[in-house]
Amino acid sequence: MSLPPALLFDAYGTMFDVQSVTAALNAHFPGKGAQLAQSWRTKQLEYTWQRTLMGRYADFEAVTAESLRYACALHQCEYSQALWATLRERYGRLATFPEVPATLAALRERGVRLGILSNGSPAMLDELIAHHRLTDTFEAVISVDPLRRYKPDPAVYQLAVDRLKLGSDGIGFVSANGWDASGAKSFGFRVFWINRGGLPAETSGFAPDHVLGDLSGLL
Amino acid sequence: MSLPPALLFDAYGTMFDVQSVTAALNAHFPGKGAQLAQSWRTKQLEYTWQRTLMGRYADFEAVTAESLRYACALHQCEYSQALWATLRERYGRLATFPEVPATLAALRERGVRLGILSNGSPAMLDELIAHHRLTDTFEAVISVDPLRRYKPDPAVYQLAVDRLKLGSDGIGFVSANGWDASGAKSFGFRVFWINRGGLPAETSGFAPDHVLGDLSGLL
Numbered sequence: 001m002s003l004p005p006a007l008l009f010d011a012y013g014t015m016f017d018v019q020s021v022t023a024a025l026n027a028h029f030p031g032k033g034a035q036l037a038q039s040w041r042t043k044q045l046e047y048t049w050q051r052t053l054m055g056r057y058a059d060f061e062a063v064t065a066e067s068l069r070y071a072c073a074l075h076q077c078e079y080s081q082a083l084w085a086t087l088r089e090r091y092g093r094l095a096t097f098p099e100v101p102a103t104l105a106a107l108r109e110r111g112v113r114l115g116i117l118s119n120g121s122p123a124m125l126d127e128l129i130a131h132h133r134l135t136d137t138f139e140a141v142i143s144v145d146p147l148r149r150y151k152p153d154p155a156v157y158q159l160a161v162d163r164l165k166l167g168s169d170g171i172g173f174v175s176a177n178g179w180d181a182s183g184a185k186s187f188g189f190r191v192f193w194i195n196r197g198g199l200p201a202e203t204s205g206f207a208p209d210h211v212l213g214d215l216s217g218l219l
Numbered sequence: 220m221s222l223p224p225a226l227l228f229d230a231y232g233t234m235f236d237v238q239s240v241t242a243a244l245n246a247h248f249p250g251k252g253a254q255l256a257q258s259w260r261t262k263q264l265e266y267t268w269q270r271t272l273m274g275r276y277a278d279f280e281a282v283t284a285e286s287l288r289y290a291c292a293l294h295q296c297e298y299s300q301a302l303w304a305t306l307r308e309r310y311g312r313l314a315t316f317p318e319v320p321a322t323l324a325a326l327r328e329r330g331v332r333l334g335i336l337s338n339g340s341p342a343m344l345d346e347l348i349a350h351h352r353l354t355d356t357f358e359a360v361i362s363v364d365p366l367r368r369y370k371p372d373p374a375v376y377q378l379a380v381d382r383l384k385l386g387s388d389g390i391g392f393v394s395a396n397g398w399d400a401s402g403a404k405s406f407g408f409r410v411f412w413i414n415r416g417g418l419p420a421e422t423s424g425f426a427p428d429h430v431l432g433d434l435s436g437l438l
Contacts, residue, residue, distance in 0.1 A: 047423050049268035050398050053372045054405045056425075066422040073419030153272045179269050186273045200292030203285040204266050204275075 010175035011118035043067035048150035057148035092127035115140035152183020229394035230337035262286035267369035276367035311346035334359035371402020
């Protein structure tokens with residue numbers, strides 16, 4: 001498999017494990033961490049889509065907080081500012097999936113240009129990048145925030161084309177989120193779907209070019 | 220509670236019970252009907268949002284079929300054209316929730332103008348309306364289909380304003396879907412959220428004007 005000149009990575013769920021907040025949730029609400037994390041993530045994504053459709057953008061930090069409030073209400077756990085402060089702090093240092101650091105280093109050695117295209121707010125992304133000492137790894141860390149629209153709006157993917165100054169056919173897009181992979185394929189990227197969980201392929205007709213078990217499959 | 224001059228109803232989940240396909244799913248896949256129905260509905264909605272964002276509209280019949288295919292794959296059940304034919308037929312005669320016929324009749328008697336605003340394709344809505352002999356009940360049955368965008372895009376709610384020739388403040392919007400109630404509130408309707416399942420309120424900040432346990436609360 002030959003690689004394109006540039007690879008653009010989704011952040012949450014692709015390089016950084018959002019389920020790694022489960023432990024913090026479990027500490028607050030014993031035995032409920034997994035279901036809270038699941039409901040939180042689902043609602044977080046739903047709000048990004050619905051807010052974009054409604055023309056009511058709020059940044060990813062705000063959406064992440066409001067969706068946590070919903071998940072807590074759903075599972076009858078008490079939401080508080082202190083809880084959010086703890087989890088917001090965790091969000092700034094989410095774990096990477098195990099293969100991520102070595103894979104990124106190897107791609108850099110091969111001369112592949114690397115970037116991030118994420119729903120995350122600039123502040124959230126900056127924290128993660130600094131925490132994992134990845135500042136020199138990525139030539140572009142692109143947030144949807146200036147556009148005030150979330151993925152899979154095609155204008156989001158266009159941000160990366162403009163920033164990297166490459167045609168969409170020169171950019172490989174890497175995401176573990178099936179819907180994000182579909183959006184990127186619909187836009188025109190060459191798409192690598194990272195299917196960590198052995199999920200079914202999306203059935204809406206924008207199949208990825210490659211399906212990999214984790215990021216190391218890029219090498 | 221005084222009622223506005225016109226009430227506009229969401230269809231699926233609000234007047235018609237989409238979970239009523241569970242029995243048919245259970246007949247095909249014993250013991251798996253409930254989880255299949257749940258995953259199917261979730262994916263169906265996700266595709267409406269994502270396709271609208273991507274500018275890749277497909278009508279509600281197509282989205283309903285493709286999301287069934289996904290749900291079947293997720294739960295390791297075999298999808299087939301025969302299965303879809305059976306369920307598509309069921310979709311055309313979904314049960315109403317028990318209080319619906321009497322509530323609609325009483326509202327008509329009080330002189331309230333009644334309409335439907337739905338993601339459903341015109342063919343799907345026509346079948347349901349005919350099956351339940353509701354043709355004379357609604358002065359307008361409005362599908363998103365001509366617009367090729369799904370709720371909660373504000374252009375969808377505008378369709379109803381244009382059709383009923385009333386300002387958004389003269390129209391009450393009735394939906395059991397929290398995200399649809401939020402979208403309608405953001406647009407400017409007076410919103411009645413039917414919270415049949417005792418779910419938490421949406422936390423994205425567009426609270427409904429009224430929360431009712433079922434449609435009979437309108438009377």
